[in-house]
Amino acid sequence: MNRDRGNGDHPRVKRPDARRLLGRRSEEAARRYLEQKGYAVVATNVAVRWGEIDLVVEKDGWLVFVEVRAKTGERFGSGAESVDARKVARIRRVAAWFLQRTGRTEARVRFDVLSLRWEGPHRVRVRHIENAF
Known part of the structure; x- marks a missing residue:
């Protein structure tokens, strides 16, 4: 297995499986963070042919x-900086599909980004950007 020390925080495995594992761990950490902040989880990993939304949550009528x-x-910027115009368009399109599919077309909606930075195998910093786009 090819490992390097990366930024010195912890060893990283250089395989696509490692990215997938990081994504799953991060989505779980994000879900726990939002639940602790009083959000109710409506759906996770809403995936259609043209895109995916990681989490759909509800709080205070939103x-x-x-x-x-x-x-x-932080070598290549924050996670939030990697949400480009193309990704935003896909998320908006999946959100419109979700609203139509669930009969919530009149809902007040918001698009947030949770940027997680892992500082070790069990330590994560969360930056919650409300109304990100």
């Missing part, structure tokens, strides 16, 4: 579509 971005370091 239906919130959440994009979770994770990094193990």
Whole structure:
């Protein structure tokens, strides 16, 4: 197995499986964070042919579509900075589909980004950006 020390925080495995594992761990950490903040989880991993939304949560009358971005370091910017115009368009399109499909077309909606930075195998910093786009 090819390992390097990355930014010195912890060893990283250089395989696609490692990215998938990081994504799953990050989405779970994001879900726990939001639940601790009083959000109710409506749906997770809403996936259709043209895109995916990581989390759909609800709080104070708002239906919130959440994009979770994770990094193990700041070498290439924050996770939030990696949400480009193309990703925003996909998320909005999936959100419109979700609203139609669930009969919530009149809901007040918001799009948030949770940027997670792993500082070790069990330590994560969460930056919650409300109304990110």
